[in-house]
Amino acid sequence: MFALKLVLATVLVVASARPQDHTKYEKVQILGYDEDGQLVLDYEDLLPVSEESNQPEHQTRTRRQAQGSVTLNSDGGMGLGAKIPLAHNDKNVVSAIGSMDFNNKLQPASKGFGLALDNVNGHGLTVMKESIPGFGDRLSGAGKLNVFHNDNHNVAVTGSLARNMPSIPNVPNFNTYGGGVDYMYKNKVGASLGMASTPFLDRKDYSAMGNLNLFRSPTTTVDFSGGFKKFESPFMSSGWKPNFSFNLGRSF
Template identity: 45%
Template sequence: MFAKLFLVSVLLVGVNSRYLRIEQPGYYIEQYEEQPEQWSNSRVRRQAGALTVNSDGTSGAAVKIPITGNENHKLSAIGSLDFNDRNKLGAATAGLAYDNVNGHGATLTKTHIPGFGDKMTAAGKVNLFHNDNHDLNANAFATRNMPNIPQVPNFNTVGGGVDYMFKDRIGASASAAHTDFINRNDYSLGGKLNIFKTPTTSLDFNAGWKKFDMPSYRSSWGTEHQFFIL
């Protein structure tokens, strides 16, 4: 049983975060739809598709297809595929996303992870403050993990955080997550610098630090960094 719990904890390092983090520099190419005027200046960017190619050999693709909406609300279908450095499927996700013109949003997704099982995630974000210089958001998520490992039951992970941007150029974030089944806590801090931006393209550099602790083991803060081309 201990070996199975250890395996679950190792798998969680890579797959139990709400947002995938790339520990090697990567390139992120994203396409956006033409926006109505009331959406074009909002904090919401409606992604049509994305492709990732990372220097560690991993890659991925994502799509967001509008289903219905009006000038204030949008409902879209979302999906993504992630591949490891051997071009084998690492995760497949499908679900729904809701966007509000004021910067609020929510997603409901199901992810299949070969060798681990499935997980269902409900996530949401709320814009707390926005003006020409400052943008502050709070987010939270709850994940139901459903491993296909014998004798390992389903278990939950919950977490949340805050994101801040100054003039859409410099930003910072902090988040935490807890998995009760193995009594694990994950922490992350991040920073973002926008290097170049046009109405449809953005080049960003992200740097971050993360750690986790469990009753039997506690990691030190580790660094990570990313390049994003949006």
């Protein structure tokens, strides 16, 4: 199965790119009712995944080419997407972004589209609308602020806010918000810390990840990300669990 996914990843990279701060909902679990009689649900992977730039914009010109990437996840899932520039000036690029995620059975888990703004100094903004089978829709916004960079080091802070709009009867809309810190050394080795909170579920998600660039050329990058994630709520806690992924990116 892994070999099949790797072949598909190579074939589909032309039309793929993974969006920023993307959240998957692969499983829905009913936990009970709150004091107001509202249904309380729990979801896997509520933590927004902060996407690492393969080449920070402050060290090169802001990318103006179409970009694609494929991500293979440790849970057996796979993510595809695309990023296509629409307009630019000397400092900023506005792009259309799209994505599609698959579960470990290669069944669609989510799809989305939106807009991204990238700044030459490494700052960025994204807005995205996603559809999640069996759950509903999600509207999210995310930002990245590059707070320090030189020839060797790059530090950025990230933040996100998502409006979850379930299609499940008697389940109201609710918010998830999060933030994190990303560090990269010489575009080769990096680390990130992240946290997300969903007050409606009284749940918090945490991540501690490391990043390693395995290959880089003017048009292609291969990256590995690995670390640990966990969630906590009054109903249950996952404990720290390993999580890793491989990402293949290409510019055209």
